[in-house]
Amino acid sequence: MKPTVSVLRLPRGPDLNSRGFDPNSPRFIALCPTSISSSSSLSGTGIKEEQRLRSELRERFLRTLLLMTDKEMQFNMYEKVQVRAKFGASDIDVLNFQVSDLETPLGVQKEALLRCQDVISCSFEL
Incomplete structure (x- = not known):
């Protein structure tokens, strides 16, 4: 017989009808996959620009490791x-x-x- 597994319930969200976190909370912003906050525009160009900058920084870091x-x-x-x-x-x-x-x-x-x-x-x- 398989053991029972408890169900994890998320806390109630800010609108009381859903479960989850407030997208404007500091916790959500810190755990957000990008550093662009949800209050700013989430346009595709903003995310693409951030990805480009991250890629450039990563490339510089890897080049530094090679130089070392x-x-x-x-x-x-x-x-x-x-x-x-x-x-x-x-x-x-x-x-x-x-x-x-x-x-x-x-x-x-x-x-x-x-x-x-x-x-x-x-x-x-x-």
């Missing part, structure tokens, strides 16, 4: 720790950096992964 490959970098981390390493790659979600010859206050590590949550900033020479 095999460069000596300095990473500023929490607790005022500064380390130097040769940048190798990043995972697809940019959660980790793969580095080589990591110079830490405790010594040199041949290969390492740096968690991006621990990195405050990084810099390299062009």
Whole structure:
């Protein structure tokens, strides 16, 4: 026999006849798939412009990652720790950096992964 599953009911909406969230609420705006608020015009050109800008920023970021490959970098981390390493790659979600010859206050590590949550900033020479 299959176990029963409870049904999740959404709270009543602002018009009391529907269920859901007020499209003008801060929560709805924050969770909206685009940063264009529902109070502004949701024209196709506004969304297309935002997508174009996001695409351009993503391309710049990916080009920066490519430029960083095999460069000596300095990473500023929490607790005022500064380390130097040769940048190798990043995972697809940019959660980790793969580095080589990591110079830490405790010594040199041949290969390492740096968690991006621990990195405050990084810099390299062009």
